[in-house]
Amino acid sequence: MKAPTRRSNNRNDALLDAAATLFSTQGFRETTMRDIAKAAGMLPGSIYYHYGSKDDLLLAIYETGVERIIEEFSKALLSVNDPWERLRIAISAHIGAINQQTPAMRVINRVLPEHVSKHAVALSRLRDRYEKCFRELINDLPLAPHVDRSLLRLMVLGAVNHTQFWFKPTGKRTLNEIGAAFAQLLIEPIAIPLKSIITPETRDT
Amino acid sequence: MKAPTRRSNNRNDALLDAAATLFSTQGFRETTMRDIAKAAGMLPGSIYYHYGSKDDLLLAIYETGVERIIEEFSKALLSVNDPWERLRIAISAHIGAINQQTPAMRVINRVLPEHVSKHAVALSRLRDRYEKCFRELINDLPLAPHVDRSLLRLMVLGAVNHTQFWFKPTGKRTLNEIGAAFAQLLIEPIAIPLKSIITPETRDT
DNA sequence: AATTTTACCTAACAAATGTTTGTTTAAATA
DNA sequence: TATTTAAACAAACATTTGTTAGGTAAAATT
Secondary structure (H helix, E strand, O other): OOOOOOOOOOOOOHHHHHHHHHHHHOOOOOOOOOHHHHHHOOOHHHHHHHHOOOOOOOOHHHHHHHHHHHHHHHHHHOOOOHHHHHHHHHHHHHHHHOOOOHHHHHHHHHHOHHOOHHHHHHHHHHHHHHHHHHHHHHOOEOOOOOOOOOHHHHHHHHHHHHHHHHHOOOOOHHHHHHHHHHHHHHOOOEEOOOOOOOOOOOOOO | OOOOOOOOOOOOHHHHOOOOOHHHHOOOOOOOOOHHHHOOOOOOOHHHHHHOOOHHHHHHHHHHHHHHHHHHHHHHOOOOHHHHHHHHOOOOHHHHHHHHHHHHHHHHHHOHHHHOOOOHHHHHHHHHHHHHHHHHHHHHOOOOOOOHHHHHHHHHHHHHHHHHOOOOOOOOOOOOHHHHHHHHHOOOOOOOOOOOOOOOOOOOO
């Protein structure tokens, strides 16, 4: 069966972008088809020409988002060989992905598979594709014997994904700086040597 | 104005528990008043005798949840003086709080203030009360000069809150073990000494 | 230019959802 | 025991929400 030829007045891209923006800011359930249609400059019934349901629309956005994230990873890691440097870059790239202006990437973190009844398995599979990148990076690290690699990965992912809830573009650090700082907190000792008691100077305000 | 005397057939506690359980598993928007009423063993209209709205119900649950979390913190930290030990215990206590059976504590992490239009400011204020505990703990740590304390706190909170999405009671680690492992990953160097290249033995599967 | 086909509009449907209002029941008090 | 009042029931309301089906406009093809 041949797909219809797409015409010049086709607004599928505008639709995807509008939906992704709203899903990533308002959430999936909280965003109505009327919201999406309005933002895309069409009427609600028209959405069903392009997608069979609201959940199908989400799935399409997830596919786009994951693909874009993996591209960002590959590009950033292209000629980097040192495992620690690769981890640092992956952290920064991921933080960038979920905090920057491309809504489809933001949706991956904002709308979780377990919060959606239909397509949950498919969405989880898509997420696994980029989480697998982290898994491989962690596996390549020369780590001390006490380190549980899967716990390290989960800890990193949690910290990184959490940035979406607190990062402000007007804050004092860029996304890359945050990524670098996170990597540094993991790699370099954070405690000052024992027996040296100093009043903390950089208090958390 | 005197509050009505509560009678023996008052089911407010059952209502709070039912709502908290559903909010923490299904989410706020996804849970209907009919769901809640059914789980509490009453009819939907009856809920409005106790709470003016669905959002008011959420606020009451948040208040309970935050209070309980702070109690857990205080109890756990009672006679612990070493800052690193306090951090380790706080991490474990918090992981326990958001993963254990008390639904009101789970809601704090599952339903975020920015996802709810009404009471968002009040909910944020309540969250701040327990986050302040972490802030104080981080402030008391003897840290190296390169460490940004607020970034460390945000990283820890992200990692800890993320456990709610992957922890399984049937997994290979208890909540306390996870908490201890997280603290260890932060405190002890994770890299093996340079110039020592060994094939990783504990791969992340 | 006529016809086909894509991509939308339009109005309505069916169900869902938070809430309101009047009524009834039963716990507590006088 | 009679009365009051807390706490529920019951039915309905008003609105919202995802979706359907018939129709129209316009882009593309013949």
